[in-house]
Amino acid sequence: MHATEDERYLGWDDGAGLVPGPAPAATDDLLAADSWLVEDGRVRGLERHMARFSQACGQAAPDLDGVELFWRHAVAELPRTGAWFPRVELRPDHTLGLRLRPAPPRQPAIRAMLWERPDPRVVPGRKGPDLQRLARVKARAVAAGADDALLTAPDGRLTESATASLLWWEEDVLCAPDAPGSLLPGVTASLITDRARRHGITVRRRRVTPADLDGRETWLVNALHGIRPVTAWVRTGLRPGPAARAGHWRHVLDALALPLPAPERRSLPTG
Structure with missing residues (x-):
């Protein structure tokens, strides 16, 4: 995907937490991902998204540590106003990241x-x-x-x-x-x-x-x-x-x- 003007990427660093940086290019080799809608600070099924992402990370990288801590920092970064469609990612090099993306238009049908x-x-x-x-x-x-x-x-x-x-x-x-x-x-x-x-x-x-x-x-x-x-x-x-x-x-x-x-x-x- 191509980054929009309002999109931000934060990469996970075990020592510094989530650090802003350039968004990595889209890849067919992404190991795990999850996304959800945030509207004015409200989310449906956030715990289920966390469980699905954690399970996916465990399947793709069994030795990976710190997923829960990364998730908590990611949730803390989510905007509390406006409509957003963030995505958490586990990349091929076993690094974690958060894409903060404005939500695209929703379709009723x-x-x-x-x-x-x-x-x-x-x-x-x-x-x-x-x-x-x-x-x-x-x-x-x-x-x-x-x-x-x-x-x-x-x-x-x-x-x-x-x-x-x-x-x-x-x-x-x-x-x-x-x-x-x-x-x-x-x-x-x-x-x-x-x-x-x-x-x-x-x-x-x-x-x-x-x-x-x-x-x-x-x-x-x-x-x-x-x-x-x-x-x-x-x-x-x-x-x-x-x-x-x-x-x-x-x-x-x-x-x-x-x-x-x-x-x-x-x-x-x-x-």
Whole structure:
């Protein structure tokens, strides 16, 4: 990605903490990453983002120390006003960094297409290594008149899109893909499904093909945009279902945003 005028990069130094510096170039070799929306100092599921990033770092660099301390310093640096979409990164040289990025415009709905080529991801279950590959998938979808593209497993089942988790409704049942090994653990999807269960709604994982979504209310969800109902299936022949539940569930999801903790850093180790 290209840095904007308002974007800042802070690299982690074990002795000095987060230090401003030039933003490293985008890479296909990023080991781990995580991003989330901050609006006027409020975030949805921050602890889940932390857990996902920590787990990803543990998988990619088992001997890496200081991830928790880095995270706390990163959260302390987050702006408490305005809309931001920060990203934490573990880079190929095992260095950690924070990109402070203004949030791009949010979309209330989405036009989706099907990715008819093999899934390009190398590490589907970890956010980071495939970000640039997925950005190229999205760019091709945009060039074709869509906003994003749904990926498929070799057996034809749908998994997720280049940028979002897939959810859909079958009558009063909220469904998510059953595709072991091919899904990123989506924070926003987990917030929605957990809340649905608390409301007494049945949540079911199932194998899903494109034909199964014909005429159904289908959402693509992520930390930036929240819930986006699919309002057009580009070049597929599928019919979008009415977005009857999306408005209510946006309010439910928005209510889960909590204030960031007070910007206090833990002391760095001495010695």
